[in-house]
Amino acid sequence: MSEQEPTSGSELNEVEQTDKEHVFGTWSFQKEVSPTQVVDSDGVRFTTAAGDEYIDFSGQLMCSNLGHSADAVADAIDEQVRETAYIAPNYTTEARSELGRKLAEVTPGDLSKTFFSTSGTEATEAAIKIARAYTGKQKIVSRYRSYHGATYGSISVTGDPRRLKAEPGIPGTIKAPDPYAYGSTLDPMESVEYIDEMLELEGDTVAAVLVEPIVGSNGILVPPDEYLPRLKEIAHDHGALLICDEVMAGFGRTGEWFGCDVFDVEPDIMTMAKGLTGAYQPLGATIVTSEIAEHFEENMFCHGHTYAGHPAAVAAGNAAIDTYREENLIERASEVGEYLGERIEDLAEKHPSVGDTRGVGLFRGIELTKHPEKRVPFGTREDKISPGSTVVDEVSARAKEHGTYVANMINTLIIAPPLTITEDEIDEAIDAIDAALEVSDAAMDSVSTT
Template identity: 35%
Template sequence: ATIGAFHGKSMGSLSATSKVIFRKPFLPLIPGFRHIPYGDADALEKEIASAEYTGEDIAAVILEPIQGEGGVIIPPDDYFPQVREICNRYGVLLIADEIQTGMGRTGKLFGIEHYGVVPDIMALGKAFGGAIMPIGAFISTKEIWEKMTPNPFLHTTTFGGNPIACAAAIAAINVTLEERLPEQAAEKGNYFIPKLIDLMSNYKNICAEGRGRGLLIGMEFTSDEAGYEVAKGLFERGVLVAGTLIHAQTLRIEPPLTITKAEL
């Protein structure tokens, strides 16, 4: 996993999450996780090579296509292609955490598509349930799924695959594709983000950077206090924004993919 990563707060996902404030109360967590700088393929290769040398082989690398809670951090364009090549060379699985970036949010159906890379495993959630039903999905290759064939009861769950949640997810997929929501997100992001960056440039005393892809957008401020005041002012005007759990100086703007240009 990486520094700045957020993958959840249950025991397994919390082990991959990086922020001490969430991790420390529940230590010890699942052993074997290592955290390296995000966007640094050289650091990844050094970590994998070191682990292999000492006999502690790495099973998988889990990454967000864009770090959401970390502050809407977009990696270099060549980062994921390099990661894919490194994983192939060392026999390591690549897991794409698409919980926030999936289902069209970044202008592609899946965020990983921006980099022309196919992961071994994808995790879906949040928008996957159409904002109505809580549902997540583990998506993988035939080769990996076949490991479950000898005993499919190795991993089961009482409410897993329940029909109501699955119906909501299928409907969400259909609407996302039929209404071309990824394309809408890309178009609206290309319209909104430059205007946001231009606006923030007028307030350099409190604004550090505006960035984003599609409709996953971040406003980074020079201090937490500045971000809080801006968020408060937006709330008072009926505009809801979200903070980030890892990088508190950044506010996220994540409007519905169906938002109109007039509303933007």
């Protein structure tokens, strides 16, 4: 499906119609785009021009970690814009230097120096260029069920089927299998050993292995505890770096600061965005170890952006990190996430169309099936780049009718609410999904229910 919010099929208002005529809808066949005007948001809820209010059970595109009432972040943006709205990257501000310092504090191990950009895809572009420059090698190994961004470098290392529309991409990108216990022929730990053989057969030509520690929009895939440590060992054995894409899993969503913290692994390079500002400003970041940073003292760092370290964006980042700390949102996500996991398991026991549930903290996925024994999906990878809707889309639409917005990607409902969500709000959203899953239950193959 596209990443547009499901709509009720009502006529577009003037704002929505103007938007449809003059603005591209992302990842969509434009004839199917039907934008919904949002006029207000507060806490974990948002309201449309039609007066409909929804619980934001996916944090929009899994980025509104702080919800819609982070006043400290909004105030920091306002104050910074009035002081200095923009300066060129060869200047600095207190906000930029402070955010660099704070990221060195909250990221694991020796990660210490950051390049700021404006999105997750740009953070990936920087990571690719840094890895190639530092190692002197060209190839990047990533995985099939992954998403790393939309620009040419990042879509090339993406495994998600959206990359097919952009091929041929940049040279030197190689795809590996995923730790997908429910839908792959390989056991997760077999898949990581497959990567070991890949690097062996590629010879000394691989600059880095790039992974989401917990896969996001391609299914919320949580590997075994030993997977990521073993992957780092494999990469280093072959003279390659480990790049962790924390754009979606980062900043508390897993109950830790970052997804790699769940597995006690320090990557060589880390990318981030989304929760870095709680989506209050567009900001991406690529942070590297001190050893990699030292390389560029005598070798040119050949990368940059006009808006690298934009004052308003980094001010938002500082305020966001302060909010995570002061409101104990990282720890809270772990505690409330346990409750969320229990409620999702309640759904799995009740609805035969729930094939698998996965996740950590407030980062959860519900994968649907029309035949649980054969694990037959309702949505396929081909559907991602094809017109029309799927049963999974219909489930999301039904949840919306019951007051809850939940995104879906391919065959999985993506549950990633703001870290401020309460147990009562979780119950309300789960009730909506409970009603929505009746759609997929009714659409199951008859043989699977007999």
